[in-house]
Amino acid sequence: MTTEQIARKDKNCLLKFTKDDVLLKLRLDNNPDLVEIEEFLEKNSIMEADYDIIKNKLEEEDEGWFKIAPNLDLPVEDDKVSLKVTKDKLQALLTFVPGRDGKQLQLADVKDLLAAENITYGINQEKIKQILKHRNPVENSIVAEGKAAEPGQNAYLIYHFEEKKKQAGTLREDGTMDFHSLDLINNVRKGEKIVTKVDPVSGKPGIDVYGNEITPPQPKDVKLPRAKNTVHKENDLYAVKDGQIVRERDKIVIKPVYQIRGDVDLSTGNIDFVGSVKIGGNVREGFEIKAAGDVEINGNVGAARIEATGNVLIKKGFLGRSKGEISAEGDVNARFVENANIKANNVRVHEAIMHSKVTAKDSVIVTGGKGLIVGGRIIAQNLVEANLIGSSLATKTFIEIGLEPELKKRYTDLKSELTNLENNLDKVEKSIDLLKSIQQSGKKLPANKEEMFFKLKKTKLELKNNQVELTREFEQLKEALTASEKAVIKVNESIFPGVQLLSSKDKMIIRNKISQAAFSEINKELRQTTI
Known part of the structure; x- marks a missing residue:
C-alpha cells in the first residue's frame, strides 16, 4: 500500500485511505443512512469498521474525517474515468475515481478518451491536469465547453403615441384638480409619424464541443399595422x-370626426380635437369643446364654451346663463339662444335670441x-333680420349694423400706413437710382457707399413685401366697408x-x-324704408 490517499464515495459518505488507517467523512447534506453505509463499506472490503463510532458521529452530525478501521491489505484497483456530453452539446463532463495501487491515468489518457468521443473544442487541459494531480473523486466536472449561439433581436414596433387612459382629472399648477379636463383624446396631425418598425437583427453562430457550428434561431419579423387614413414610407x-388616433386590435384608425353618443x-371631460366633433346628447354646464372643424350637438348646450374653426350646429337650445360662449369661424345654427355670447360669420336661430350678445361678420x-x-345686443356687418325685435314691455334691445368700430379704425390706420410706406419707398428708390447713376458713369463706389447700396436694396425688398401684405388687408377691409354701407335691419x-x-x-x-x-x-343717417 502506498502513502497516497485513495478515496471512494457514495451518497452517504466519503472514504480516504492512509498508510495506516481507513478514514470516513459523512455527507450530512444527503441525510446518510447507517445501513447503507454498512453496505457501502462491505462492498469496499472494509470488514473491521467500528460502527459505534459511525453511529455516534451520525448523532453528533460531525462533518470531519474520522478513523473507522485500520488499513488492511486491500485489492489493487486502477484509476477510472468516464465522459458524458450535455444534451445541448455545449459541455463535456468528466467523472474520475482514483484507484488503489493500480495504474494512474495521465493527461494523454484523458486526451485520447476525448478524441475517441470526437470532443475537439473548448478542452480545459489545465483543469484535467489538476484533477489527475490531486486524485480526489470528481463527478461531472466540466472539462470542455462550447460557445452558445447569440440570439438576434426580433423586429418590433415603436408607437409614437400613448393610448389615453381614463383619469379622475388633471392637476392644476396650484395643486388643485380640474375634473373637467380628462385629456382622453389622442390627437394627430397630417404628416405626423405615428408608428416606426425596427428591423430584426440576426444573431451570432456558436460552436459545440464537437467543433460543429450552432446556428442561432431566426429572429421574428413584424409588419407595420394595418391602418386607415395613413401612408407607409419605408x-x-x-x-x-x-384626427383622433385609435388602436382597434391589430389596426390603427385615424378618425377625422370625434363622436360622443351621450353627454x-x-x-x-372637455373636448379638444383636431377635427370635427359630434355630440349625441347635451353639453353640460362648465365644459368646453374645441374643434378644428365643425361641431354638431343633438341636444342642448348649457353654460359651456364652444370654439370651432368650422360651423356649430345646436339642434336644440343654448342656455348660456350669462357664461356660455360660442366662437366659430363659420356659421352658428340653433333653435334658440338665451343669455349667451356668440361670435361667428353668420348666425341662424329658429325661435328666439333672448338677452344675448351676438356678433356676426x-x-x-x-x-x-x-x-x-329681445334684450341684449346684436351686431352684424351686413344684415339683421327677425320677425319680432323687442317686446311690448319696452325691453332694452340693441341692434347694430355696419363695420365694427375696431375694423373701421384698422381701415383708417392702414390707409395712413400705406401712405407713409409709399413715401419711404419713394425715398429709397431715389437713393438707389443716384448710386446706380454713379456706377454707370464708370466711377467706383467707396466702401461705405457700397454697403449703403446693399442695405438700400434690402430695405426696398422689405418695403415692397410689406406693401403687398398691407394692400391685401386694406382691400379686404375696403370691400367689407363698401358692403356694410348697404347693411340693413329687416323686421318682418x-x-x-x-x-x-x-x-x-x-x-x-x-x-x-x-x-x-x-x-x-x-347719407350717414339711419332711415326707415319698406321691405
Missing part, C-alpha cells in the same frame, strides 16, 4: 389626415318659428319701443311700434 407610418360631462337671421330678438312683423338701432355713423331709438319695416344708413 419603415414608418404617417397620418394623412388630422359632454364628467365622464368625457355677415348676418344674424331669426325668422323660423316665432323669430324673436313688428319692432317695439325700447329698441335702439345703430349704424356706422348714426343711431335711432324706436319710440313706437312699427310693423314690417327695414332700416339702413342713407
Whole structure:
C-alpha cells in the first residue's frame, strides 16, 4: 500500500485511505443512512469498521474525517474515468475515481478518451491536469465547453403615441384638480409619424464541443399595422389626415370626426380635437369643446364654451346663463339662444335670441318659428333680420349694423400706413437710382457707399413685401366697408319701443311700434324704408 490517499464515495459518505488507517467523512447534506453505509463499506472490503463510532458521529452530525478501521491489505484497483456530453452539446463532463495501487491515468489518457468521443473544442487541459494531480473523486466536472449561439433581436414596433387612459382629472399648477379636463383624446396631425418598425437583427453562430457550428434561431419579423387614413414610407407610418388616433386590435384608425353618443360631462371631460366633433346628447354646464372643424350637438348646450374653426350646429337650445360662449369661424345654427355670447360669420336661430350678445361678420337671421330678438345686443356687418325685435314691455334691445368700430379704425390706420410706406419707398428708390447713376458713369463706389447700396436694396425688398401684405388687408377691409354701407335691419312683423338701432355713423331709438319695416344708413343717417 502506498502513502497516497485513495478515496471512494457514495451518497452517504466519503472514504480516504492512509498508510495506516481507513478514514470516513459523512455527507450530512444527503441525510446518510447507517445501513447503507454498512453496505457501502462491505462492498469496499472494509470488514473491521467500528460502527459505534459511525453511529455516534451520525448523532453528533460531525462533518470531519474520522478513523473507522485500520488499513488492511486491500485489492489493487486502477484509476477510472468516464465522459458524458450535455444534451445541448455545449459541455463535456468528466467523472474520475482514483484507484488503489493500480495504474494512474495521465493527461494523454484523458486526451485520447476525448478524441475517441470526437470532443475537439473548448478542452480545459489545465483543469484535467489538476484533477489527475490531486486524485480526489470528481463527478461531472466540466472539462470542455462550447460557445452558445447569440440570439438576434426580433423586429418590433415603436408607437409614437400613448393610448389615453381614463383619469379622475388633471392637476392644476396650484395643486388643485380640474375634473373637467380628462385629456382622453389622442390627437394627430397630417404628416405626423405615428408608428416606426425596427428591423430584426440576426444573431451570432456558436460552436459545440464537437467543433460543429450552432446556428442561432431566426429572429421574428413584424409588419407595420394595418391602418386607415395613413401612408407607409419605408419603415414608418404617417397620418394623412388630422384626427383622433385609435388602436382597434391589430389596426390603427385615424378618425377625422370625434363622436360622443351621450353627454359632454364628467365622464368625457372637455373636448379638444383636431377635427370635427359630434355630440349625441347635451353639453353640460362648465365644459368646453374645441374643434378644428365643425361641431354638431343633438341636444342642448348649457353654460359651456364652444370654439370651432368650422360651423356649430345646436339642434336644440343654448342656455348660456350669462357664461356660455360660442366662437366659430363659420356659421352658428340653433333653435334658440338665451343669455349667451356668440361670435361667428353668420348666425341662424329658429325661435328666439333672448338677452344675448351676438356678433356676426355677415348676418344674424331669426325668422323660423316665432323669430324673436329681445334684450341684449346684436351686431352684424351686413344684415339683421327677425320677425319680432323687442317686446311690448319696452325691453332694452340693441341692434347694430355696419363695420365694427375696431375694423373701421384698422381701415383708417392702414390707409395712413400705406401712405407713409409709399413715401419711404419713394425715398429709397431715389437713393438707389443716384448710386446706380454713379456706377454707370464708370466711377467706383467707396466702401461705405457700397454697403449703403446693399442695405438700400434690402430695405426696398422689405418695403415692397410689406406693401403687398398691407394692400391685401386694406382691400379686404375696403370691400367689407363698401358692403356694410348697404347693411340693413329687416323686421318682418313688428319692432317695439325700447329698441335702439345703430349704424356706422348714426343711431335711432324706436319710440313706437312699427310693423314690417327695414332700416339702413342713407347719407350717414339711419332711415326707415319698406321691405
